[in-house]
Amino acid sequence: MLVKPDMVPRFVVPPGFDAICADNLLDTPGSIIFFKDLRSRFLRVSVDCADLTGRTPDEMIGLTDFDLPDRSETRVHAHELFADEQRIIATGEPMINKVEVDRLADLPGTWVETSKFPLRDFDGRIIGTFGFSHDVTRWEVAKHELARVAAASEDAHAALRVVEDQLRAVLNGSTDAIARYDRELRYQYINPAGERSRGSTIAALTGRTDRETGMAQSSLEVYEPALRRVLETGEPSEVEFSVQDLRTDEDTWFHVSLSPDRDAAGLVVGVLTSMRDITEIKRAAQFLAHQATHDSLTGLANRYLLTDRLNEALGRMERHPSRLVLFFVDLDHFKAVNDTYGHETGDRVLVAVARRLQQVARREDTVARLGGDEFIVLCEQVVTDDDVLVIADRVVRAVGEPFDDGARTLPLSASVGAVVTDDPQSAASWLLHSADSAMYRAKDRGRNRFEIFDPRAPGDAS
Structure with a gap:
């Protein structure tokens, strides 16, 4: 089902998106390039794309084509653009080389050729659209001019030779x-x-x-x-x-x-x-799609992708009842590592912890970094309470192994909170908050341990 414009919720830019986009591609003069999310909101645009609307690239983030100058022809065009993008998202089929008058630019007679593609992550999931346009006014004007010359020419053979010469020049060039x-x-x-x-x-x-x-x-x-x-x-x-x-x-x-x-x-x-x-273009799209949904330091899923995976898992639970577990992992005393040994060592610790969590997780599980020293492990199809305890214990033990980079050995530990649900109506934000609450209870009880969310426990009820 297509998403209606009036159903769009508050826009949230994926964390770290600006910092990791390929600015050299987006800032190239003459490059009208844009990336949009599943609801056709701008994630990133090139400088020239923003210039067409009289805005800066940063001002475009979070807007839709419906937010651009309010003229009747612009509104009609915005609906056409929205329909094209939603069709690409629904079918996975690109729109290639669509030539039209640029009604979003205040430049009468400007023609553009636009191509749009589904924006995918490395797992093949469609997470939005991206596209690029270029000015083809010269070619359109030349095409119409050639037609006019051919029609008006008294010497058909001479006109034909002119057209042939021009076409040959175009073909050769x-x-x-x-x-x-x-x-x-x-x-x-x-x-x-x-x-x-x-x-x-x-x-x-x-x-x-x-x-x-x-x-x-x-x-x-x-x-x-x-x-x-x-x-x-x-x-x-x-x-x-x-x-x-x-x-x-x-x-x-x-x-x-x-x-x-x-x-x-x-x-x-x-x-x-x-x-x-x-x-x-394919490689740039894959790179930007990956960077937009993954943590730049560890390569793990970021908050944006985690939320998407969590909502997908809840959707699967509606069709096939099961249980999922969300583990919230927070390193103990990590600030001391940064303060004592520097952020470079701290980054190496975070990368090591990310690899340990990936080794503990199953192939179908999602391991994510929320930021700082906070990690998430999302596990689906967890059958018994004993399974939850076994996985939580493995996570605590894996993170608790000392860190040795050849120059020094550092003790590590983590406090882990877990929330279990079999309710597909659970909100992703509530699950994250509940796991976070259980994690803080683990810290209060001595750290280097795990706690399961219990709404009756002090601090978990909220």
Whole structure:
């Protein structure tokens, strides 16, 4: 179900998001780039994107397109943008190269080409959308101007030569690989960028298929059916596929736009393709998605991702009744480590504790760092009370091992609070607060131990 704008709750920026974004990408002149959460609220934008609205990038954080200048055409456009993004979130399908008049910019006649993609974390979960736009006014104006010149020209042959020369200049200067296939999927034309991409010449490729020129089978399984669909339907299409470099085991990603090639009678006689390398965009999206949802020091899930995982776990409990346990882990006397040995040593201790908790946790559990020396372990499908006690004891013992970095050995211990629930209606904030209360009871009772939340216990009732 699509999220309605009036249902959006108070916006909370993911912790540490600004500090870890790739500013060199977002601050590049001419880069209109934006990242949004699941409710289409801006998480981060480039300087040029913010400039279009007369705001700074920081002022854009937390806003939606509905918060931009209140003009009737802007409101209509905001609804269109919201619908596009919610469709991407719901389907996981990107929106590629949508060309339209930029109604959010106070620049009449400005055309932009926009692509939007689902923003995923490294586990494949969609956590929002990201996109980028660039000004294509020059190309749109040139296209309309060429049409006007061709229509108005008294000498049709001269006009045709002008258009052909201009198209040839565009094709030769394009960084996208542009090719023309016949109905047998054999090359009839390829531009210089295509020659470079395929490592061959137009003479060697003409009359041959991609299969005959040695394209990888995994790529052919995606690309050939897309070409045939355009031939069969006469409708344009788009496709993405990757090619693995056998030397590095890394994937190179390509996005291809496919259009039918028609003769004078309108019959489809081939396919025109435009292929673009989007590897860097894919890598940047993965990097930013990971950084937005993970602690920069330990690599663990951060509060934003933990809350999302906790809500997902509660949702699963509605469909399949079970129990989950939330362990709140707080190091004892950690401040003394920082004060005595410095924050560099303290950071090494935190990384070591993170690794210990990951070793104790099961593969399906979530280990998170809330900040400072506070950690969370979320365990689902915990069957018995004895299981809760066993896991809590393991956590206390694992953290309680001395820390040895070769230069010194430091004693460590942790106070652990746990809350158990089988109620899928439990609020994530209440579970965190309850585990926190139990943790403080463990500190009051001597530290280096665990306590289970009990609403009847002093301090836990709240």
